Amino acid sequence: MPVFQFINHKKLRKKNFNSGQKFSLRMQDLYLLVNHVKENYPRVRIIQMGSWLNKYKPFRILFPKTWSPTGEIKKKNSIAWWGQFVDFSGNIHKKNASLFIKNFKFPYPGAFYQCKISELENFIFKSIKKI
Numbered sequence: 001m002p003v004f005q006f007i008n009h010k011k012l013r014k015k016n017f018n019s020g021q022k023f024s025l026r027m028q029d030l031y032l033l034v035n036h037v038k039e040n041y042p043r044v045r046i047i048q049m050g051s052w053l054n055k056y057k058p059f060r061i062l063f064p065k066t067w068s069p070t071g072e073i074k075k076k077n078s079i080a081w082w083g084q085f086v087d088f089s090g091n092i093h094k095k096n097a098s099l100f101i102k103n104f105k106f107p108y109p110g111a112f113y114q115c116k117i118s119e120l121e122n123f124i125f126k127s128i129k130k131i
Contacts, residue, residue, distance in 0.1 A: 023127075026062050031124050034117060048114035050074040052084040055108040064123035066115040074110035081110040 017025065037044050048070065053059040060067065074080035084107060085100065087093040099107045 023062070027124055027127050030062060030120070031128070034121050034124065037117060038121075044117060046114050047117045047120055048112055050110055050112040051080045052106065052108035052110050054111050054113040056084075063113075064115055064119050066119045067113050068115065070112040070114050072112040074112065076106075076110065078110065081106055084108050 034047070037047065050072070051074070054067075054069070076082075084096050085093050096107045099105075
């Protein structure tokens with residue numbers, strides 16, 4: 001299973017990127033992921049991810065409208081849940097940690113989402129063209 005990292009902490013520390021630049025970087029990352037999957041796993045038709053990020057609206061703009069929940073939830077013993085407590089710099093995400101401490105509920109559940117790899121690829125191409 002390919003591992004996908006959205007934030008390169010070293011790269012972000014060196015420059016302040018605006019939201020458009022961050023979107024462009026993430027689209028490039030997604031393009032590389034899709035390309036890797038197509039080259040190494042040509043029979044794959046569905047791309048799926050289980051993470052708290054799927055419930056985070058700024059993350060979901062990176063995917064087509066067909067990126068939708070499967071109804072499956074990740075186990076709570078993984079970064080798919082606990083990653084929401086780490087900010088982009090690797091420190092504690094104070095807002096999410098405070099919400100958790102207040103009511104012992106995760107701000108975002110670790111939900112699985114999926115779509116056809118062809119739908120994601122088309123979305124990426126259209127998005128890159130707009131940039």
